[in-house]
Amino acid sequence: MVAFPRAFFAVDSVELAPLLLNKLIVRGERVGRIVEVEAYAGAADPASHAFRGPTARNATMFGPPGHLYVYFTYGMHFCANVVCGPEGEASAVLLRGLTPLGGLEEMRAARGPAARLDRDLTNGPGKLCQALGLDRSFDGADLVTGDRGVEVADDGTAPPSPPGVSGRIGVSVAADVRWRFYVPGAAGVSRARAAP
């Protein structure tokens, strides 16, 4: 289990996204393997929260790489991103699906009765935040130092080659951009339909 240097995150989101596949996100006992992500490219990407410039909500995206950007949406859900690229450029990678590896009891308790199967614990961006207990108080957490108890780590598992690729889910613009990456066949990949 090895932590990443900050330089690992200081690259474009489209480059980093597939590299995060099969890496781990760790919060205490709770561990998940990252199996589905989407890249968002800041000012150049109409689907990004940062497309119209900095605001109070998206400030973390403009900060240094290797931090967590957590936002609230649909009146009831949180989503978590890994901030990447150089400081000042608001690119990020959305975590969309995990395979639960550890702390399953805590995850079940956090998710409640709706998660009937273990694969339902973390197979969606809102679900994985709920399972890991990530909310707005984790916005800005440093994934390199683990200053708030959350970090990204490597257990030596290589990313898939090639990864699965598709259009991004849930976005109403730039539907032709294929920046969703996933581990084919892995438990925890969300079942929502993507653009083929």
Added chain:
DNA sequence: CTTTGGATCGTCT
């Protein structure tokens, strides 16, 4: 299995 509609509120126009 798939499809559909409701929930619910912070954020930006």
Added chain:
DNA sequence: GACGATCCAAAGG
């Protein structure tokens, strides 16, 4: 005042 980088229960095949 409108709309989400969503989830879930319910209903239909």
